[in-house]
Amino acid sequence: MISIGELSKRTGVKIPTIRYYEQMGLLDVPERSEGNQRRYSRDGLRRLSFIRHSRDLGFSIEDIKELLELSQHPERPCRDAHGIASRHLSDIRERIAKLKRLQSELQRISNCEADSVAECAVIETLADHALCETEH
Amino acid sequence: MISIGELSKRTGVKIPTIRYYEQMGLLDVPERSEGNQRRYSRDGLRRLSFIRHSRDLGFSIEDIKELLELSQHPERPCRDAHGIASRHLSDIRERIAKLKRLQSELQRISNCEADSVAECAVIETLADHALCETEH
């Protein structure tokens, strides 16, 4: 049984974040020491590693709840897990596409050789939608 | 002088959002009708369009405050505006890079032909960091 500080060190998840995950129902309520401090088992460590790893991949708390639930039922078809993953993947693809559009628009307006704000393409573009090449 | 609803229609910014921008100090406190309703001038419309357009490009509220300030001083060098834009641009580039890493990792683990969760690569990867090819 390890303390929350030890768990934090081993997983790289900050202590308040661990308590937050507990509150959100991602982590089981742990046992307590006589003095009311949290004590975690090997299983708690495994579960938090799973969560950490999922968050690193950008899954939401809600998605992780489902993934954790699935991981506890090895006999279930993995279609569900793939569904969650591919939903997340298309979300990421959309975000990339959107950011790329912003990127090219910003690059375009940053090509401005003016000296003063009066003729600056950045300010002009923001002020006047008609100067914009693409819809965003 | 137009109402907040009319302003909303013309700019595509929702009414609560307009009030929020006012609270955040992006929009000047507008005049009021006898019955205490907001009334906007042509200038208010221009300013909100500027804000809308900046938000569309992903600038933060704080950045927009600075850009608005700059846009009111046409004689100032536009170096400052470019500074804000290029800071934002590199932020976007970083976000794209990070999302691309997530994308390829997710694509990799989604190539799993298993039937059940027991051998599913998605779940396995999340459970065991050692299966991961890249750091994220």
Place this chain on the structure above:
DNA sequence: TCTAATCCCTCTAGTAGCTATAGCTATAAG
């Protein structure tokens, strides 16, 4: 065994950029 250093506890509030709701009043069209 005592004490000091470190660790942990709960509770509350703050972050960004809105959005939604409740309970009320103002305005405009017929």
Place this chain on the structure above:
DNA sequence: CTTATAGCTATAGCTACTAGAGGGATTAGA
């Protein structure tokens, strides 16, 4: 003049944490 629509304020909620206050618990060394 009535009614439908529009607007008002104030407060709370969303995501995924993070920070701080004001306390108690644990542990290592003297």
